[in-house]
Amino acid sequence: MTETLFSKIIDREIPADIVYEDDQCLCFKDVNPQAPVHYLLIPKKPIDRLTTAEADDQELLGYLLLKAAEIAGQAGIGDAFRLIVNNGPGAGQTVYHLHIHILGGRAMGWPPG
Secondary structure (H helix, E strand, O other): OOOOHHHHHHOOOOOOOEEEEOOOEEEEEOOOOOOOEEEEEEEOOOOOOHHHOOHHHHHHHHHHHHHHHHHHHHOOOOOOEEEEOOOOHHHOOOOOOOOEEEEEOOOOOOOOO
């Protein structure tokens, strides 16, 4: 995987408002928030998008979902939040490093976008 904006955030080459970090992932505030709470949760392992994840990534992907729920709870939106993973340009992915949007703090409509 080529270097991305998110890998530069992991390496501290670019600043970010980090809300959580451990040895497997990093979570920071989105610079263009679409809700009162809008975080991006990224794995430290470079995976460019969900469709390129492999069987060996199964445990990490499950970990990210559980961590997203934990982070939403810490942000005070644990009872009403939305998780979004955009996969590819047709879905709006602009940074090719897998990331989960954690959104909350307002009512969410359906269908989205």
